[in-house]
Each structure stands twice: as C-alpha cells, then as structure tokens.
Amino acid sequence: MSKSSSSSSSSSSSKVLHLKDKVSGNEADLALCNLTEVPVRELALFPKATVVDLSCNNITSIPPEFCSLIHLVKVDLSKNQLTCLPDDLGNLVNLQHLDLYNNKLTVLPVSFSQLRSLKWLDLKDNPLEPDLAKAAGDCLDEKQCKQCATKVLHHMRAIQDDVDRAREKRLLKEKELGRKKEVKQREREAREKEARKREKAEEKEKRRKEYNAQRAALAAKEQQKKKNEEKKKKNGQAAGMVLMSNVLSADKKVVVESAPKPRRSLVGLLFKLLLLLLLGLAGVAASCRLTELQREAVCVPINAALDDGLSWAREQEGVVRQLVQNLSTAAKEFLESTQTSKN
Structure with a gap:
C-alpha cells in the first residue's frame, strides 16, 4: 500500500x-x-x-x-x-x-x-433578505423560535407556491410552444403534401398535353397525307385532260393546216390522222395505266381494252411466227425450183 x-x-x-x-x-x-x-x-x-x-x-x-x-x-x-x-x-x-x-x-x-x-x-x-427577516422575527425565547419556525415555513411555502406556479407557467408555455411547433409542423407537412399533389397534377396535365399534341400531330400528318393524295389525283386528272386537250388541239391543227394544202394525197392525210389518233390513245392509255387515274371510272374501260389488246397480240405472236416460217419455206422452194429450171 x-x-x-x-x-x-x-x-x-x-x-x-x-x-x-x-x-x-x-x-x-x-x-x-x-x-x-x-x-x-x-x-x-x-x-x-x-x-x-x-x-x-x-x-x-x-x-x-x-x-x-x-x-x-x-x-x-x-x-x-x-x-x-x-x-x-x-x-x-x-x-x-x-x-x-x-x-x-x-x-x-x-x-x-x-x-x-x-x-x-x-x-x-x-x-x-427583508421578507425572510420579517417572517423570522426576533427569536429571543422558546416561544418566538417556535413562531419563527411556523412563520418561516409559511413564508417558504408561499415562495414554493410561486416557484411551482412559475414552473407550471413555464411548462404551460413550453407545452404551448410545443403545440404551436407541432401545428406549424403539421401545416408545413400539409403544404408539402399539397405541393407534391400539385406537382403530380401538373406533371399529369403536362403528360396529357404532350399526348394530345402527339395525337394532333399524327392527325395533321394523316390529313396532309390525304391532301397530298388528293392533289396527286387531281394533278393526274389534269395531266390526262391536258394530254387529251393537246391531242384534240393537234387534230384540229392538222385539219386546219391540211385544208389549204389540197395537193397532198388523201392517203398521207389519213396516215397522219391515224398517227395522231394513235398518239392520243397512247397518251390516254399511259395516263390511265401509270397514274392515280387508273382507279377512276373513265379509265376502267380503257385499261380493260388495253389488256385485251395486249392479250390478243400475245396470242397472235405464234400465228405470225408460223406465217413467217411458211413464207420463208415457200420462198426457199421457189428459189430452188427457179435455179433448177435455169440449169
């Protein structure tokens, strides 16, 4: 130790x-x-x-x-x-x-x-301190000392009551402050909740507007597509009409120009008219065949006739080939017979 x-x-x-x-x-x-x-x-x-x-x-x-x-x-x-x-x-x-x-x-x-x-x-x-000294008194004998104890206890109990009231008041104030703080907290939470709710509503409204805008853009695009198709149809019809008008004008011009030239042969005039007519028919057939006019009622019989003509030409291709072969064989025999007779 x-x-x-x-x-x-x-x-x-x-x-x-x-x-x-x-x-x-x-x-x-x-x-x-x-x-x-x-x-x-x-x-x-x-x-x-x-x-x-x-x-x-x-x-x-x-x-x-x-x-x-x-x-x-x-x-x-x-x-x-x-x-x-x-x-x-x-x-x-x-x-x-x-x-x-x-x-x-x-x-x-x-x-x-x-x-x-x-x-x-x-x-x-x-x-x-004065109030305590007044409550204590002189305390010069036994009686006064007993009175001193009673009065001082009474005085201190009054102070205790004041302290208790002050403490209670302080506690009430703290409780009130706590209640106000809690109310403010709830109000702040309510505001934050409302703000979040408003933000969600705004976001939803934004998405709805974007969706409507996309739908409107698609509708506008579809409408523009339809307009373009209608415009193409109108342009095709106008082109056909112009072509037919040009053909007719050409025919008229040929007639007008051929009138003062009586010396030209009738066969040449008919040949030219036939050529112009064929050109006009070819233009009309091309318009009905190659443009959007092929679905129009005017072009249906023309396309049908054209299909029939092409089918007939394909059918006659074999006949023409056989005819050419026969002519070739006949010519060959004719040449051989002529050569023999000369010898």
Missing part, C-alpha cells in the same frame, strides 16, 4: 475514532472542533445519533450528501460561516429543531418548505 493511501486511511480512521468519542447515546457533540466541513460520511455511520451539535466551527458550506441523513432530528449549526444551505435540505423530513444563529445566510432553499416536522428555528444575526 502506498504512503498516501495509508495516511488517508489512517486519517479517516482517526476521524471515525474521534467522532465515536464524541457520540454519547443519541447525541454527537462536534462543537468547538475547528471543523471546516461537515463529516457526513462519519455521521452516516451512527444512525442512532439523531442530535448533532456542529456549533462554533468554521464551516462555510454544507455538502449535498448531508441531506441524506434523514435520521437527524436536531441540528445545531450556530456560530459558523454558512453562506448558503443545500438545495435538497427539505429531504430531512424528521428534522424538528434547527439552529442557524450567527451565520451569513441571506436566503433559504425553496425545499425548506418541505421540512413539515420543523417546530423550532433560530435565524438571528444573519443578513437575511
């Missing part, structure tokens, strides 16, 4: 032995011991010592642990240097006699009002 711990242990033991020497029955006489602090731990070892005399020392304060000595009934702290008492002094519920004469106290702890067993109190020669 170290030297410091050994000395501390021996010092503690000496205090216990010293206090034991001072205890007699239910009394512990620690007056005039030059104490600067209350030996709380040592007093706690003697729960039967309900009367403690700590007068005429140099004690400046009382530790909070002193308030745990609830077995104390009478305490004498007169003629010390106390400037304050512990806040939990009211825990000494069995305390009946308290002597605080000739100290430096100005106020008492609010918990003093809880000393309901207190019957005797002396606060003379303390620089008490």
Whole structure:
C-alpha cells in the first residue's frame, strides 16, 4: 500500500475514532472542533445519533450528501460561516429543531418548505433578505423560535407556491410552444403534401398535353397525307385532260393546216390522222395505266381494252411466227425450183 493511501486511511480512521468519542447515546457533540466541513460520511455511520451539535466551527458550506441523513432530528449549526444551505435540505423530513444563529445566510432553499416536522428555528444575526427577516422575527425565547419556525415555513411555502406556479407557467408555455411547433409542423407537412399533389397534377396535365399534341400531330400528318393524295389525283386528272386537250388541239391543227394544202394525197392525210389518233390513245392509255387515274371510272374501260389488246397480240405472236416460217419455206422452194429450171 502506498504512503498516501495509508495516511488517508489512517486519517479517516482517526476521524471515525474521534467522532465515536464524541457520540454519547443519541447525541454527537462536534462543537468547538475547528471543523471546516461537515463529516457526513462519519455521521452516516451512527444512525442512532439523531442530535448533532456542529456549533462554533468554521464551516462555510454544507455538502449535498448531508441531506441524506434523514435520521437527524436536531441540528445545531450556530456560530459558523454558512453562506448558503443545500438545495435538497427539505429531504430531512424528521428534522424538528434547527439552529442557524450567527451565520451569513441571506436566503433559504425553496425545499425548506418541505421540512413539515420543523417546530423550532433560530435565524438571528444573519443578513437575511427583508421578507425572510420579517417572517423570522426576533427569536429571543422558546416561544418566538417556535413562531419563527411556523412563520418561516409559511413564508417558504408561499415562495414554493410561486416557484411551482412559475414552473407550471413555464411548462404551460413550453407545452404551448410545443403545440404551436407541432401545428406549424403539421401545416408545413400539409403544404408539402399539397405541393407534391400539385406537382403530380401538373406533371399529369403536362403528360396529357404532350399526348394530345402527339395525337394532333399524327392527325395533321394523316390529313396532309390525304391532301397530298388528293392533289396527286387531281394533278393526274389534269395531266390526262391536258394530254387529251393537246391531242384534240393537234387534230384540229392538222385539219386546219391540211385544208389549204389540197395537193397532198388523201392517203398521207389519213396516215397522219391515224398517227395522231394513235398518239392520243397512247397518251390516254399511259395516263390511265401509270397514274392515280387508273382507279377512276373513265379509265376502267380503257385499261380493260388495253389488256385485251395486249392479250390478243400475245396470242397472235405464234400465228405470225408460223406465217413467217411458211413464207420463208415457200420462198426457199421457189428459189430452188427457179435455179433448177435455169440449169
């Protein structure tokens, strides 16, 4: 064991032995011991010592642990240097006699009002604040000291009530602030919820407008396509009409131009008319065959006739080929017979 711990242990033991020497029955006489602090731990070892005399020392304060000595009934702290008492002094519920004469106290702890067993109190020669000094009185005899205990307890209970009201008011204020804060929180959450709802509605409306715009664009595109098809049909019809008009104009021109030329042969004139007619028919057939006019009622018989003509030409192709072959064979035989006759 170290030297410091050994000395501390021996010092503690000496205090216990010293206090034991001072205890007699239910009394512990620690007056005039030059104490600067209350030996709380040592007093706690003697729960039967309900009367403690700590007068005429140099004690400046009382530790909070002193308030745990609830077995104390009478305490004498007169003629010390106390400037304050512990806040939990009211825990000494069995305390009946308290002597605080000739100290430096100005106020008492609010918990003093809880000393309901207190019957005797002396606060003379303390620089008490005016209201407390008025409640304490002079305390020059037993009767006045008892009155001092009653009046001071009443005074401290009034202070306790004020403190309780102030605390209650503070709690109510804090509760009100909490309620207002909660209301603001709910309002903020409601605003945020409404904002989210509005954003969703705006997003939905935006998507709906985009969808309608796409539908409108598709409809416009389809309408433009139909217009283009109708325009093509009209252009095809106009081209056919122009071609037919040109053919007719050409025919008229041929007739007009051929009138003043009586010397041309009739066969040449008929050949030209036939050629122009064929050209006109070819233009009409091409218009009905190659343009959008092929679905029109006017072009149906023309396309049918053209198909029939082509079919007939394909059918006659074999006949013409056979005819040419026969003519070739006949010519060959004719040439051979002619050659033989010459020989």
